[in-house]
Amino acid sequence: MPTVPLVIGVAGGSGSGKTTVVRRIVEALPDNHVTVLEHDRYYRDRSELRLEERAALNYDHPDALETHLLVQHVTELRAGRAIQAPVYDFARYARRPVTESVEPRGAIIVEGILIYTDARLRELMDIKVFVDADADTRFIRRLRRDVSERGRTMESVIEQYLSTVKPMHLEFVEPSKRYADIIIPIGGHNPVAIDMMLSTIRSLTSR
Numbered sequence: 001m002p003t004v005p006l007v008i009g010v011a012g013g014s015g016s017g018k019t020t021v022v023r024r025i026v027e028a029l030p031d032n033h034v035t036v037l038e039h040d041r042y043y044r045d046r047s048e049l050r051l052e053e054r055a056a057l058n059y060d061h062p063d064a065l066e067t068h069l070l071v072q073h074v075t076e077l078r079a080g081r082a083i084q085a086p087v088y089d090f091a092r093y094a095r096r097p098v099t100e101s102v103e104p105r106g107a108i109i110v111e112g113i114l115i116y117t118d119a120r121l122r123e124l125m126d127i128k129v130f131v132d133a134d135a136d137t138r139f140i141r142r143l144r145r146d147v148s149e150r151g152r153t154m155e156s157v158i159e160q161y162l163s164t165v166k167p168m169h170l171e172f173v174e175p176s177k178r179y180a181d182i183i184i185p186i187g188g189h190n191p192v193a194i195d196m197m198l199s200t201i202r203s204l205t206s207r
Helices: 018-028 051-055 066-077 117-121 135-149 154-179 192-205
Strands: 004-012 033-040 083-089 094-102 105-110 127-129 182-184
Touching: 004 018, 004 154, 004 192, 018 105, 018 192, 033 066, 066 083, 066 105, 066 117, 094 117, 105 154, 127 154, 127 192, 135 154, 182 192
Parallel strands: 004 105, 004 127, 033 105, 127 182
Antiparallel strands: 083 094
């Protein structure tokens, strides 16, 4: 295990297949070797607003997230210290009044759509992966996920996609692809690209 953990960024549009890629990385490394930290945990707590007001906020703009706190937490993990990560309730659009203890391990995966928009966070990463997929595929995956896992209605998902997800993707997520070291086309279903990525990660974790 390296003295300083390897920090791997996994970015890409909503529904691009990031979860699949993260799972492949975790499976490729030794058991209990990987800590996964999702940017989604760090949505700002707006519990002072009514549910309807929270639901109407733009969650796809970088300002919606406490990225400075994520930077602090990744810095702590790299230094070998555990953190208390926030827990977010997607059905209520609010943070839960609890935190989760996250332990440092040999590799730290930071996952999220906007992780490459912040220079401080990028500087903490040893390898930056961008998972690419066409817009139709991303929308269908997001629709299925938000309805089945996050308690949303089909109408609310469509409205959010058109009003904020799509325009913010074009303004922030897509341009951030230029910071990636590895781009994986066709979402998480590109075995050649994924095998190349895993080979690179294995070589870095054995340094």
